[in-house]
Each structure stands twice: as structure tokens, then as C-alpha cells.
Amino acid sequence: MRYAAFLTATLLLITPAQAAVSPEVDPHASLGVVQQWIYNYRAKPDYAHVPAAVRVLFHAQTFKEPENAGIYLGFIAGAIGSNPAKAEQLVNSFFPVPPEDEWVIVRAIAFSGLPDWRNLLRRVAPRMPGRKVMIDSYLAGTLPTLANIPLEDAKPGMFDRLRGAFTKNPFAKDDKKLKMAQTFAGNQDLLDTLWGYYFATGSHLPILRIMEMLPWSKSRDTIDKLTVGSMARYTLASYAVRDAGLREFLRSELPNQPEAIKLPLGEVIEAADTVQLGSVRKDALAAVDELKTKGSDSRRNLDFWGQVGVGAVALGCVSAAALGQVAVGIPCVIGGSASQGLLSFWEKQQ
Structure with missing residues (x-):
């Protein structure tokens, strides 16, 4: 009761927006309260206060580091997509938006899952x-929506590799281009975004997508896939401990999954049922140690060792929360890096 009264008082410090009317933001509004409100939102949706909560997020400079803001982006996208009839009114209520944060609105609309998101x-x-430029890229399809981002880069087939071997000039200098294409394997913040969408909607679609990453927790191919897969497994187990509905959904999906998913998913369910998250964490630590000792399954050259290190295994926003950084299970260090080394972070939890 005390928490509910405090939450209501805090949110009422910011007048909920009507259409394009801008709410006033109290500079003393607590980001922590909004974080807890987001985490509990799916159990009791409070659509009327979404504009107020989003204004606090902007005011607190939550999006200063985009790679650490995935959970908040996902929540806004889910809120927009959860009520198509009021989506445009909700988006208009966010304005004015600081120019440096306008990308959040663009991406949240594109990630919302609305059938008519382009016209919005x-x-x-x-x-x-x-x-x-960003808007035109989404409209043209050169930037993918959340549902269209692939799990990982497509691997070239045998004929593609042969063609490359025979057509490439062996004496030509390699011009390495910056990789701009997004994949879930290479962008840990996308895992956070899926969790944010789940918090806003309670939809199981993002959970199914997270489950597809579970086989990577057994991967010894690349450090990126091992990291994302390990965090997918840990966050599923951690949130399922506190979410009976999620736990039951995971259990219901177990018989329907292919073997590659069934094994780590079974581990998630057992860890959640018995509240043995430490076992999941220790297994991930052992996997990282194995990679450091033996190297990649697919390549064991000097280039690989450049990837392996405490700094290379970044810990995403929601992942940090699931590991106990915040009591409510919502992440983020505002104004600083929330991406700590996975190895060093977990070692501190021992």
C-alpha cells in the first residue's frame, strides 16, 4: 500500500499528457520508482501514466548511451504497439523530445509491431x-524492425566460399568496412529490448525470440554468441523465479522445442523452479574459461584471442538487473556505462 501511494504521488507530479500537450516534469521525480513501475507494468497495465513515465526517462538522460537503453526502448515500443487505437495520441504525448533523444521515438515506432507503423x-x-535519414531508412526497409532483425549473420555456403576464393585478388589490400547490419548475436542491447517489450505487453513473442538464443549458451564458436546465449538463459531463469506466468509458459513450450533449445530451456525451468541461479552463473563462467583456455571451435588463431577478455564480454542493461544490481529487476546506470565485463561482474557475485 505504501509503495502504491508513493508511486501514484510520484507519477502525479507529472501531469499525464493529452494528445500533443506537454507534461511538466518534476526534476526530483525518481527514476527508481519508474523502473519498478515498468517491471510491474505487465501485471497491472497503467496506460494513462506511460507518458509521465517516459518523460522521467528522457529527463533522467536514460538514452544518453543507446547501447545501454534497450529495455526502456523496448518498453516504449511495446506501449505504442499495445493499443493501436491510441498509438498516435501516445506518441504525440511524448513531445517535445530533446533533439538528441528523437531517435528513441523513431525506433520505438518501427519496433512497435503496429500494422500501420509506417504511416504513423x-x-x-x-x-x-x-x-x-533514420526515418527514411526505416520506411525504405534498409533498417530492419525488431521482428525482422536476424538472429545471426547468414553463413556463406560452400559455393559462395569457393567463388570468393577464386575471384578475390590475393594481392589486394583488405579494406575492412564498419559492420552496420544488426543481429541478435552481435548486439546484446537487443536482448534487453525484447525484455522491455515483454514488460510493456506481457506478450510471449519476445520470450519465444529469447528462447531461440538459448543454444548459444552451449556455443564455443564466438564470444559474442556465448555471451548473449548465456545472458538469455540467465535472464529467463532469473525473471521466471519471480514470474509464475512466465515459468508456466516456459514449461508448456518445452515439449514443442527442438533439441538444441530443449536442453538449455530445461535448465532454465529447473533453475527457476528450485531457485538455483548460482548454478547457471557458474556454468557460464566455466564456459568463458573454456573459451579462454581452448579457443573457438571454428577458429583458433591470433585474431580470436583479441576478442577474449573481460572487456569483450559486455553485460547488457537488463542482464545486470537480473544479476541483482537492482532489487526490482530493472537495470541501468544513468550517466555512466552499464556494460560491465561479464566475467568480472559474475566473479564479484561469488
């Missing part, structure tokens, strides 16, 4: 002229 983005585009 076109209608609000004039309010964000500085993000024209």
Missing part, C-alpha cells in the same frame, strides 16, 4: 526533421 512514422516525421 510518416505523420510524426515533420516533428523530427533532424532524424530524416
Whole structure:
């Protein structure tokens, strides 16, 4: 009761927006309260206070480091997609948005899952002229929506490799280009985004996507896949401990999954049922140690060793929360890096 009264008082410090009317933000509004409100939102949706909560997120500079803001981005996207009839009104209520944070609105609309998200983005585009390139890229399909981001890069087939071997000039200098294509294997913040979407909607679609990453927890191919897979397994177990509905859903899906998913999913369910998260953490630590000792299954050259290190195994925003950084299970260090080394972080938990 005391928490509910405090939450209501805090959110009421910010007048909920109606259409395009801007709410006033109290500079003393607590980000921690909003984080806890987000975590509990799916159990008791409070759509009327979403604009107020989002204003606190902007005011607290939550999106200063985009790679650490995935959970909040996912929550906003889920809120937009959860009520198509009021989606445009909700988006308009976020304005004015700091110019440096306008990308959040663009991406949240694209990630919302709304059938008509393109037209909604076109209608609000004039309010964000500085993000024209990003908006046009989403509308043209050169930037993918959350549902269209692949799990990992497609591996070239045998004929593709042979063609490359015979057509490439062996004396030509390699010009390495910056990799811009997004995959879940290479962008840990996307795992956080899926969790944020789940918190906003209670939908099992993001959970099914997270389950697809579980085989990577057994991978010894790349450090990226091992990290994301390990965090997918740990966060599923950690949140399932506190979420009976999630636990039951995971149990119901177990018989339907292929063997590659069934084994780690069974471990998730057992860890959640028996509240033995330490076992999951220790297994991930052992896997990292094995990679450091033996190297990759697919390549064991000097290039690989450059990937392996405490700094290379970054810990995402929601992942840090699941490991106990915040009591409510919502992450983020505002104004600093929330990506700590997975190895060093877990070692501190021992």
C-alpha cells in the first residue's frame, strides 16, 4: 500500500499528457520508482501514466548511451504497439523530445509491431526533421524492425566460399568496412529490448525470440554468441523465479522445442523452479574459461584471442538487473556505462 501511494504521488507530479500537450516534469521525480513501475507494468497495465513515465526517462538522460537503453526502448515500443487505437495520441504525448533523444521515438515506432507503423512514422516525421535519414531508412526497409532483425549473420555456403576464393585478388589490400547490419548475436542491447517489450505487453513473442538464443549458451564458436546465449538463459531463469506466468509458459513450450533449445530451456525451468541461479552463473563462467583456455571451435588463431577478455564480454542493461544490481529487476546506470565485463561482474557475485 505504501509503495502504491508513493508511486501514484510520484507519477502525479507529472501531469499525464493529452494528445500533443506537454507534461511538466518534476526534476526530483525518481527514476527508481519508474523502473519498478515498468517491471510491474505487465501485471497491472497503467496506460494513462506511460507518458509521465517516459518523460522521467528522457529527463533522467536514460538514452544518453543507446547501447545501454534497450529495455526502456523496448518498453516504449511495446506501449505504442499495445493499443493501436491510441498509438498516435501516445506518441504525440511524448513531445517535445530533446533533439538528441528523437531517435528513441523513431525506433520505438518501427519496433512497435503496429500494422500501420509506417504511416504513423510518416505523420510524426515533420516533428523530427533532424532524424530524416533514420526515418527514411526505416520506411525504405534498409533498417530492419525488431521482428525482422536476424538472429545471426547468414553463413556463406560452400559455393559462395569457393567463388570468393577464386575471384578475390590475393594481392589486394583488405579494406575492412564498419559492420552496420544488426543481429541478435552481435548486439546484446537487443536482448534487453525484447525484455522491455515483454514488460510493456506481457506478450510471449519476445520470450519465444529469447528462447531461440538459448543454444548459444552451449556455443564455443564466438564470444559474442556465448555471451548473449548465456545472458538469455540467465535472464529467463532469473525473471521466471519471480514470474509464475512466465515459468508456466516456459514449461508448456518445452515439449514443442527442438533439441538444441530443449536442453538449455530445461535448465532454465529447473533453475527457476528450485531457485538455483548460482548454478547457471557458474556454468557460464566455466564456459568463458573454456573459451579462454581452448579457443573457438571454428577458429583458433591470433585474431580470436583479441576478442577474449573481460572487456569483450559486455553485460547488457537488463542482464545486470537480473544479476541483482537492482532489487526490482530493472537495470541501468544513468550517466555512466552499464556494460560491465561479464566475467568480472559474475566473479564479484561469488
